[in-house]
Amino acid sequence: EVQLVESGGGLVQPGRSMKLSCAASGFTFNNYDMAWVCQAPKKGLEWVATISYDGSSTYYRDSVKGRFTISRDNAKSTLYLQMDSLRSEDTATYYCARRGGADYWGQGVMVTVSS
Amino acid sequence: DIQMTQSPSVLSASVGDRVTLNCKASQNINKYLNWYQQKLGEAPKLLIYNTNNLQTGIPSRFSGSGSGTDFTLTISSLQPEDFATYFCFQHNSWPLTFGSGTKLEIK
Numbered sequence: 001e002v003q004l005v006e007s008g009g010g011l012v013q014p015g016r017s018m019k020l021s022c023a024a025s026g027f028t029f030n031n032y033d034m035a036w037v038c039q040a041p042k043k044g045l046e047w048v049a050t051i052s053y054d055g056s057s058t059y060y061r062d063s064v065k066g067r068f069t070i071s072r073d074n075a076k077s078t079l080y081l082q083m084d085s086l087r088s089e090d091t092a093t094y095y096c097a098r099r100g101g102a103d104y105w106g107q108g109v110m111v112t113v114s115s
Numbered sequence: 116d117i118q119m120t121q122s123p124s125v126l127s128a129s130v131g132d133r134v135t136l137n138c139k140a141s142q143n144i145n146k147y148l149n150w151y152q153q154k155l156g157e158a159p160k161l162l163i164y165n166t167n168n169l170q171t172g173i174p175s176r177f178s179g180s181g182s183g184t185d186f187t188l189t190i191s192s193l194q195p196e197d198f199a200t201y202f203c204f205q206h207n208s209w210p211l212t213f214g215s216g217t218k219l220e221i222k
Contacts, residue, residue, distance in 0.1 A: 035211075045151075045159065045202055047211040061210045095158055101149055101206045103170065105158040 002026040002104040009109035022079040022096030029077035038092035086113045121214035127222040136188040138203035147207035150188045154199045
């Protein structure tokens with residue numbers, strides 16, 4: 001069974017950093033691209049970033065370019081999202097998803113950016 | 116960026132109804148259109164991938180069609196558990212983009 005479990009969320013002040021993790025199991029992690037998707041409270045879904053199966057390619061939405069970094073450790077079957085220079089508008093639930101086409105999702109982790 | 120426009124934003128229907136949800140892309144996205152169902156407090160669940168492929172474990176009352184810029188999700192006979200919000204998602208071009216959703220409500 002495919003499982004994706006996010007961790008690392010919480011309350012953070014504007015301008016500070018936070019790192020999210022997503023532990024994967026139930027599939028061969030290093031065969032799949034992975035993605036982060038976010039959803040602000042009571043809002044729609046927004047794709048954030050994607051990383052290729054081997055980590056060689058990364059893609060970001062414009063609003064996070066230069067502030068967020070997606071990475072992976074295939075030996076640990078874990079996906080990461082390093083979020084720097086956080087803004088109030090980054091407040092959202094962050095989901096990790098398998099594939100660029102997002103076939104399986106984690107349960108999500110809430111990130112609140114507020115002073 | 117490719118804009119994904121879903122209609123209607125809210126749809127009221129009854130158990131047993133056949134309903135159609137629409138999604139229009141601002142540019143050609145070929146077949147790379149997925150549909151998700153999201154219930155309150157839960158993660159989205161993939162229903163249909165690449166326009167018309169039913170995800171494993173999803174009931175056959177769900178179906179997808181379309182090509183290019185115009186896509187539809189059809190639920191042939193609504194069940195009580197189908198009342199939720201539905202999102203379309205294009206994964207043809209960067210940045211990947213979602214529609215704003217259709218909320219399916221009980222009439």
